[in-house]
Amino acid sequence: MGNLVQAELRKTTTTGLWWGLLIPTAVLALGWGLATGLFGKFFVDFASTSDLEEVSDFLGVTPDQWKVTLFGMARAINISTIFPMVFGAMAISGEINRRTITTTFLTAPSRMHAMLAKMLVYVLWGAIYGLAIMLFLGIGVVLTSSSGQLPDAGGWAMLALACVLSSILMTMFGVGVGALIPNVAGTIVLLLLYFLVIENVLHFVLAYLEVPTVIGFLPNGSINGLTGSVAVDLFLSSAGVVPPEVEDVLRAIAGAGGALDWWWSGLVFLGWAGVVFAGGWAVTQSKDIT
Amino acid sequence: MHDGSGLVVAQNLTKRFGSVTAVQNLSFTVSPGSVTGFLGPNGAGKTTTLRMLLGLVKPTAGLATINGRPFHQLGQPGRVVGAVLEAQGFHPSRSARNHLRVYAAAIGVPDAQADQVLGLVGLGTAADRKVGGFSLGMKQRLALATALLGDPQVLVLDEPANGLDPEGIAWLRTFLQSYARMGRTVLISSHLLAEVEQTVDQVVIISRGQTMFYGPLDQLRQQQQRRVLVQPSDVNALATALRAEGVQTIEQLPDGRLAVSDVDSKHVADSALRAGVSIYGIQEEQVDLERLFFQLTSGQYAGYAPAPNPYQQQGGWA
Numbered sequence: 001m002g003n004l005v006q007a008e009l010r011k012t013t014t015t016g017l018w019w020g021l022l023i024p025t026a027v028l029a030l031g032w033g034l035a036t037g038l039f040g041k042f043f044v045d046f047a048s049t050s051d052l053e054e055v056s057d058f059l060g061v062t063p064d065q066w067k068v069t070l071f072g073m074a075r076a077i078n079i080s081t082i083f084p085m086v087f088g089a090m091a092i093s094g095e096i097n098r099r100t101i102t103t104t105f106l107t108a109p110s111r112m113h114a115m116l117a118k119m120l121v122y123v124l125w126g127a128i129y130g131l132a133i134m135l136f137l138g139i140g141v142v143l144t145s146s147s148g149q150l151p152d153a154g155g156w157a158m159l160a161l162a163c164v165l166s167s168i169l170m171t172m173f174g175v176g177v178g179a180l181i182p183n184v185a186g187t188i189v190l191l192l193l194y195f196l197v198i199e200n201v202l203h204f205v206l207a208y209l210e211v212p213t214v215i216g217f218l219p220n221g222s223i224n225g226l227t228g229s230v231a232v233d234l235f236l237s238s239a240g241v242v243p244p245e246v247e248d249v250l251r252a253i254a255g256a257g258g259a260l261d262w263w264w265s266g267l268v269f270l271g272w273a274g275v276v277f278a279g280g281w282a283v284t285q286s287k288d289i290t
Numbered sequence: 291m292h293d294g295s296g297l298v299v300a301q302n303l304t305k306r307f308g309s310v311t312a313v314q315n316l317s318f319t320v321s322p323g324s325v326t327g328f329l330g331p332n333g334a335g336k337t338t339t340l341r342m343l344l345g346l347v348k349p350t351a352g353l354a355t356i357n358g359r360p361f362h363q364l365g366q367p368g369r370v371v372g373a374v375l376e377a378q379g380f381h382p383s384r385s386a387r388n389h390l391r392v393y394a395a396a397i398g399v400p401d402a403q404a405d406q407v408l409g410l411v412g413l414g415t416a417a418d419r420k421v422g423g424f425s426l427g428m429k430q431r432l433a434l435a436t437a438l439l440g441d442p443q444v445l446v447l448d449e450p451a452n453g454l455d456p457e458g459i460a461w462l463r464t465f466l467q468s469y470a471r472m473g474r475t476v477l478i479s480s481h482l483l484a485e486v487e488q489t490v491d492q493v494v495i496i497s498r499g500q501t502m503f504y505g506p507l508d509q510l511r512q513q514q515q516r517r518v519l520v521q522p523s524d525v526n527a528l529a530t531a532l533r534a535e536g537v538q539t540i541e542q543l544p545d546g547r548l549a550v551s552d553v554d555s556k557h558v559a560d561s562a563l564r565a566g567v568s569i570y571g572i573q574e575e576q577v578d579l580e581r582l583f584f585q586l587t588s589g590q591y592a593g594y595a596p597a598p599n600p601y602q603q604q605g606g607w608a
Contacts, residue, residue, distance in 0.1 A: 007396035014388040015381055099379045103436060106344060107368040107396040288307075289346040290338070 004108055004117035012121060017090065025083035025129060026136040029076055033140020036072025040149050043068055067235050069141050069149045070159070074231035074254045076137050077163045078224050081170040082195060084129035088122050088174025089187045092280065096182040102289055111285055115179065119277065122175050123168050130167030134160045155234045162230040165266055166223055172273040173219065179280025182287070195220050203257065212258030216265060219272045221258065225265030228256025292357030292364050296322030296443050296475040298343060303352035305338050312338040314499040315352070320477050320492070322443070325470045327490035327507070328479040331587050335499040336479045337375070340448050343477075344373055356444055368397035371444040372437030377429035377453060382422025386413055386432050389421060390439060397440040407435040412461070426453030434462075444475040451485055463489045483583040497587035513582065517551040517575050518558045519543070523568035531565035532558070547571075 012018055044066060092115070095101040108114035141150065151159060174191065181187045199220040206214050215221035231254045236242055242250075251257050259265050298320035305313040313335040320326045330336050341347040343354045345361030356364065356371050364370045380389055390404035408417050411431040416424070421432065430453050437445060445466070451459050466489055470476045480486045483493075493510060495503040503510060517539075522528040525548060529540050532550060539551035550558055555574050562569050 003398040004396055007392050010388070010392045010395055011381075014384045014392065016383060098381050099376065100381055102346060102375055102379045103393055104396070105346060106371075106373055107393050107440075109365055109367065110362050286348065288341075288348060290341065 001113065001117060004113055005120050007107070008114075008117045008121040009124075012125060017087065017094075018125065021083050021087050022129065022132060025080055026132055028083070029080045029133045029136040030140045032072065032076035032079065033137040033142075034144050035140075036069050036076060037141050037144025037149075040068040040072060040145055044146075044149060065148050065238070067149055067151055067155070067238055069145050070151060070155070070231040070235050071250075071254045073137055073141060073159060074162075074224075074227040074256070077133060077159075077166055077227045078255055080133045080137070081129070081163075081167045081223070082192070084126050084167045085170040085174035085191060085195070086188055087125060087129065088171035089178040089191055090184060091118050091122055091175045091178055092284065093178035093182050093184045093187045097184045105289060112281065115281055115284060119172065119175055122171050126168035126171030127164050129171065130164035131160075133167060134163040137163075151234055152238075158230055158234060159227075162227045162262060166226050169223060169226070169266065169269050169273055173223075173269070173276060176273055176276030176278075176280045179284050180276055182283070207257065215258035216260045217268055219269060222260075222265045222268035222272065224255040225259025226262050226269065228254035229259050229262035229265055232256060233262065292359045292370060294443070295357055296473070297355075297357065298444060298446075298475055298477055299353075299355045299358075300339065300343065301353045301355075303339060303342055303354055304350045305335070305342060305347060306350045312499055313342070313349075316496065316499065316501055317352075318494045318501060318504050320475055320494075322475040323470060323473050324491040325466050325476040325478060325489055326492040326494060327483070327486045328477055328494050328496070329483055329486070329583065329587075330479075330481065330496040330502075332481050334481075334496050334587065336481075336496065337448055339496070340373070340375065340446055340477075340479060344371065344375075344446065346375075366398065366440075368393070368440035368442070369399075370440075370442055371446060372440060372442035373445075374430070374433040374437050374447040374450050376448065377426055377433050380421040380424075380429065380432065383420050385418050385420055386424075386435075387417040389432065390435060393436055394439055399439060399441075403439055403441075407438045410438060411435045427455055427458055430454055431458070442474075445469060445477070447476070447478045449479055449481070451480065459485075482580075484580050487579060495583065495586050502586040510582065511579060516554070517549050518553060518555045519547050519549055519573050519575055520555075520558050520562070520569060521547045521571040522562055523570065527565050528558075528562050528567045531561045531567070535561060537561075 047066075092101075095104060104114050105111055108117075138156070177191055178187045181190065199218055202218065203215050203221065206212055216225050228251065232247070232251050235250060236247065248257075251259065256265075260268065300316055300318050303313055303316040304311070316335070316339060328336055328340070338347055342349045343356065343361070354360065361367060361371075384392075386408060387404055390407065391401050394401055394404045405414070405417065408414050411434050413428065413431050413435060416428060421429065424432065430450060434447070434450065437447070450462060454462060466476050466478065478486060478490065487507070490507055492505065493503065493507050494501065520528070525542065525546065529542075529548060532540055537550060537553055541549040543549055555572050559569060559572060
C-alpha cells in the first residue's frame with residue numbers, strides 16, 4: 001500500500017495541475033480576505049454611527065468589538081474549497097480520460113488498493129490546499145481589518161482547523177464524484193452547478209417551506225455548516241447573551257442556516273463523501289477498461 | 291499466490307458487450323519459452339481477450355489465468371506480467387522518466403529501474419522530454435519500457451509494431467525472441483501474420499471471436515497446399531498419364547496449362563517423360579501463409595468484392 005501511495009503522490013507532483021489550481025485558490029482566498037476586512041470595517045463604522053446601538057445592546061459589546069470578519073472568513077473557506085474539490089474530482093476521472101487508468105490497474109494488487117491509495121494522497125492534498133487557503137485568507141483579512149474585529153489566537157486555531165477539515169472533506173467528495181462519473185467535464189460541471197447553483201436554490205426553497213433544518217443534512221449545507229457554525233460559535237463566545245432570532249440571522253449570514261453543530265456538520269458531509277466514494281468504487285470495480 | 295509456471299490460459303472465454311458478442315468460447319494456452327502470436331483480423335476480439343487475461347475486462351463466462359491465477363489474485367501483478375496495450379496511456383505533460391517512476395513506485399522497484407528500461411528501449415536521450423511530444427513509435431517504446439519495469443515473467447503485447455519504423459520492428463523481433471529464450475512467456479497480437487511470422491513460434495488464430503487455429507507455426511505451414519503448374523506439349527496425353535497413376539486433382543487453366551495438386555514437380559515431369567510429352571515450362575506453387583491466414587479468418591465484415599485468387603505465383607511464366 002505504501003508503494004501505491006508513493007506512486008499516486010508522484011502522479012500528482014509530476015504534472016502542473018496541483019499548482020495550476022492552487023494559484024487561483026490562493027488568489028480567491030486572499031481577495032476574499034481583503035474584501036472581508038474592508039466590508040467589516042465599513043459595516044462596523046455604519047453600526048457605530050447609527051441607530052443600531054440597540055443591537056449592540058443585544059450583543060452586549062460595542063460594535064467595534066464585533067468579530068464580523070469571522071463571517072466573511074467562513075464564506076471565503078466555503079467558496080475557496082471548491083478548488084480542492086475540483087482537484088479531487090480529476091483524480092480518477094482524469095486517469096480514465098487520459099487512459100492512464102489501464103497501467104494504474106495493471107500495477108496495483110486490486111482496483112480497491114489503487115483507489116484507496118489515491119484517496120489517501122488526495123486527503124493530504126486537501127490538507128495542503130486547506131492550509132494555503134487559511135494562510136492567504138488570513139493575510140488578506142489582517143491587512144484590511146482593525147484588530148478588534150479579528151478572532152483571538154484560539155479563534156484563529158479553530159478556524160484553521162475548520163478550514164483544513166473542510167478542504168479535506170471537499171477533496172474527498174470530489175474524488176468520489178470523479179469515480180462515480182468517469183468524465184472530467186461532466187464531473188466538474190455537475191459539481192460546480194450543484195455547489196454554486198442547485199443547492200443554493202434548494203436552500204431558499206427549504207427556508208421558504210419553513211424546514212430549514214433539512215439544509216444541514218445536504219452536502220453543501222453540511223460543509224458550509226462546518227465552517228459557518230465554527231464562525232458563529234466564535235462570534236457568540238465574544239458577545240453577550242443573544243436572543244435565538246438574532247442567532248438564526250447570524251447563522252444565515254455565516255452560511256450555516258439550519259446547520260447542525262460544526263462537528264456534526266462535518267460528520268454529515270463525511271457521510272456524503274463516503275456515499276459517493278462507495279458509489280464510485282462500485283462503478284470502478286465492475287467497469288470494463290476497454 | 292501464483293505458481294510461477296509462466297502459463298497463460300484462456301478457458302472458454304466469452305465476452306458480450308450488450309448484444310454484441312466480442313469473444314465466444316475461446317480457449318488456448320500460452321507456454322513459456324516461446325513467442326506466441328495471437329492473430330485475427332480487426333474486430334476479431336483480440337484486444338478484448340488480452341484485456342480479459344489482464345483483468346481489465348470481466349469475462350461474461352469462462353476463466354483467464356496467468357501462472358494459474360486470475361489477474362487480481364497475483365498479488366504484485368506488475369512483477370508477474372507486463373503489458374503493452376496501447377500507446378495512449380500517458381499524461382502528455384509528464385516526462386518519460388517521471389511516467390516510469392510513477393509506476394516503478396507502484397510496482398515497488400527502485401527508481402534506477404526506470405532509467406534502465408529507458409535505455410533498453412532506446413529512449414535514454416528522451417527521458418526528460420514530455421510524452422505529449424513523442425511520436426507514435428516513441429510512445430510504443432515507452433509503453434514497452436513500462437511493461438518491462440517489474441522484470442515480468444509474462445509479457446503481453448497488443449499490436450506493438452504499430453507506429454514502429456522497420457528498424458524498430460526488427461529490434462522488437464530480436465528483443466522478444468531473446469526474452470522468450472530466457473524461459474519467459476511472450477504473447478503478441480497482430481492482425482497481420484506477415485508482421486509476426488518471423489517472430490513467433492506458436493500461433494493462436496481467431497476470427498469472429500472463435501479459435502480457428504491453435505498450434506506451432508510449422509504445423510500451420512504444413513497445412514499449406516501445393517500444386518504444380520505445367521505447360522505440356524499435349525495436355526490431354528499428360529492428363530491421361532497422370533490419372534493413370536492415380537492423380538485425380540488435375541485442372542486445366544484458361545491459359546492452357548495444367549494445375550496438378552498434391553504432387554511435386556518431379557512426379558509430373560517423370561510422368562510426362564514416360565508419356566512422351568514435352569514440357570515447355572513447369573513451376574511449383576505454394577499457398578502463401580498470409581493467404582492461408584486470410585482463408586482462416588475471412589468472412590467477418592467481408593463485403594461482396596471479387597474473391598481474390600488464393601494462389602500466388604512464384605515466378606513469371608505466362
